[in-house]
Amino acid sequence: MDAIRLDLDGLAARVSDGAKIALPPDYSYCAMALVRAIIARNVRDLHLVGVPALGFQADQLIGAGCVGTVETAAVTLGEFGLAPRFSASIKAAGIRMLDATCPAIHAGLQASEKGVPFMPLRGVIGSDVEKRRDDWVIGQNPFAENDPILMVKAIQPDFAVFHAPLADRFGNVWVGVRRELMLMAHAAKSSLVTVEKIVDGNLLDDPVRAAGTIPGLYVGAIAEAEQGAWPLGIPGGYDADQDELARYVDMARTEDGFAAYMAGTKAVAAE
Amino acid sequence: MDAIRLDLDGLAARVSDGAKIALPPDYSYCAMALVRAIIARNVRDLHLVGVPALGFQADQLIGAGCVGTVETAAVTLGEFGLAPRFSASIKAAGIRMLDATCPAIHAGLQASEKGVPFMPLRGVIGSDVEKRRDDWVIGQNPFAENDPILMVKAIQPDFAVFHAPLADRFGNVWVGVRRELMLMAHAAKSSLVTVEKIVDGNLLDDPVRAAGTIPGLYVGAIAEAEQGAWPLGIPGGYDADQDELARYVDMARTEDGFAAYMAGTKAVAAE
């Protein structure tokens, strides 16, 4: 079955107000171009799920006022330090923050992947991360006496939103060892994916390539977006644009600077 | 770190009486040559875990008297029909049978993979499969009222035992889309793996190859065994030897015939 192929705006149009979207961390495959298209549509009240951490994508979505809730193990710009629009928004209590820990995010997605309402997870008990989550429960290991264990509620995103190096016309998407993207795709109701290149053959026909490929079954729509992760890089592809990222971090220190940056990037993208 | 490289007998020597070993189904990558080496050592009281079903490997191990317990969703020789030594043994109540269902086996292994004592699973409730398993519990979904759900106890094999097309000298093993082998390797305390060929480079250096590769961390020891799945085949490699499989099924109808078959195969292997 052929995939639904759209352009960036077409993909972005699928994300309605209030949608829960899962995003990968900066060192994975981030659909930055799609994030800019979502911002351009003035979407509101998104629930971001960091798998397991968030970076530039989240900072820009938050700065643009698109976000209502952030559920993640961390928001960081890595060597560029704290995420400025996230930090400002938290201090102003402008977003609802659901602090998590990496394996709890993975566990919540695995629960949805398996079609079960929760997933047990060791650790976490007694932390403020656990105490402040109304949607987690401390249960009992039924196979032992007096052995409390965390039950993480299933996380089912409306959309997994990510970038990848390669897709084929059937919507099969190659992600290689970045299997968190496959977990996101399995767990989400649907996936919106940008790729560097859409090829004509079937990626699943090559048994070596197939092992790192998400079947089109899970993919709602794809768009070709060359350099779609820019200014981030993609592992095994191009490097991050350090100057551009530094320029963002510098300008995003203020709300006005952030707006100017985004307007400029929009202008560049429209050229 | 270099892998521990042994010959078939060396690998087989690691499997001691009473060990719990996970085995893949016939259509995956089965270490038939290693199974023959285990049989030759007269190992006793093995606990076989079919991931999720068993075939020729189990029938031969059972016929040779190596098996105490069989935990699996099925034992079948596919188009060759019922497994003769398994059937005979069951009728004689010669083995302890733990009937399961495919996703419960996967769930039990996933629990060990995650280091949690159990995994929830939908379905199964009300079946005799569930009623006859003392090691499963029906619990409650903590996020709903009156929503019973099966809790499958973690399955931690002592060894995952399987074959694969390729390993490197670091013990990284390529299994492609046969990810149940990776799940087995993650869940087991250690993996004993035979491969068609051990190459010198590092399989993880190729990002396409890496996506289907089990890291050496999980692999206790490897042995090169060309045609190591024979008389079964390996997907993408050689086909099953239909004549040999038919010969087995025919001879294994009786205990004497089975013994004669195994003695002959041993003689062939020793040549």
Added chain:
Amino acid sequence: MTTVSDGVRAEEILIASIADMLDGLSHIAVGASSPVPGAAAMLARARHPDRTRVSVLGSEDNNFFTDGGKELFDCAGQGRIDAFFLGGAQIDGQANINLVSVGDPDKPKVRFPGSFGSSYMYFTVPRVILFRLEHTPRTLVEKVDFISAPGTSEPNIYRPGGPYALITDRCLFHFDREKGRFSLASVHPGHTVEEIREQTGFDYDEPADVPETRLPDTKTLETIRGPVAAQIAEIYPGFAAEVFGIEKAA
């Protein structure tokens, strides 16, 4: 099975009848050793190539899973599989199925391979079609000796899936989940309502008028004998050779 009427084979009637029950679904999964359901799924796909996916376990051309043995079951748990097929050494009037053993399970008279994924798929896949080519009182029993998967569950049990129909070499039953009973829906050409009653070990509902199972129309027959036969030959070469007289392509 052989030609039953107008040059139509019994298998072709079954394939067409099953395909009608799969019409327009998004994703149909087929287990191992199921050539007739497999062909029916392919016929359904041929009718809606832009809407219907088929995955066949054990097929190279029709299996797109890349996350190991668990993916089929995860996929069902996610609600991404609309139809699946199950058989049974025994099937009873409450649609309980037995894939394990006859007699005391601890010392059975006959032991079958085992329950496979039935105990789970029967709960999670909305449209499970039971398929059994031996329709006798020995296979369609009043009460199965071992419940691999129950036909119905208490109302508090999470169960988006369950039995939808039972098709045999003699007839088609529908299953009413509310009543927990089969009802005779149609009798295949060459068989009779009386024969069905005699050859069925369980009680079932029977309307005053039971239609004959429809013969496939010309277009359907062309599709079955053309693209479907070619596709099925990849997975079940023996079946394709016997029924359609074609060989698997090299």
Added chain:
Amino acid sequence: MTTVSDGVRAEEILIASIADMLDGLSHIAVGASSPVPGAAAMLARARHPDRTRVSVLGSEDNNFFTDGGKELFDCAGQGRIDAFFLGGAQIDGQANINLVSVGDPDKPKVRFPGSFGSSYMYFTVPRVILFRLEHTPRTLVEKVDFISAPGTSEPNIYRPGGPYALITDRCLFHFDREKGRFSLASVHPGHTVEEIREQTGFDYDEPADVPETRLPDTKTLETIRGPVAAQIAEIYPGFAAEVFGIEKAA
């Protein structure tokens, strides 16, 4: 940090001290942005190349995971990771760590990135070494404002892992899990016991004689400056350039 004595840099003392705590372990995992612990892990591996594995998140040469972001945590849950490193914007005397915020978490004065995997790794990895280069009463506090991961747990809580030591730019503390307290183990060259007491916001045990942290021996220094520096340059080029004056290979 600069040269402290005999041409040995402070970082080298830290690397050697940490490596001593990792000696002979099977698998040491290092999180992102941890050049000193990363180098220490590589030194430990250089000493036992046939026994010690190192995985460094974000490294291409030292990361063998192939099951996505969850594998590190699954691996820890399986008991396959022996040592890990955690930091903290705040660390308190019970070894609670705070990676989230200062002040009321709902309206914090300062917000940090978040807890990452700490809430889990602290429970599952037997030897967690806390690493904090700013040793002041602002960072080593009596009570953290937010517990990302608690230093100790009730006896009924499953916890094979936990804090083992805390190393700072001034000293090394050991952690006693029974008592739930740190004790001063050694003071780095150029620092004093009195200074430590003054700069530490929490109470801790202090033996009558506190030794000076040992300088790395010649062989250790050679290993650090040779193979370890070259390996660390792949992951932390800035650090390698600054401390060892070497550039990442192209």
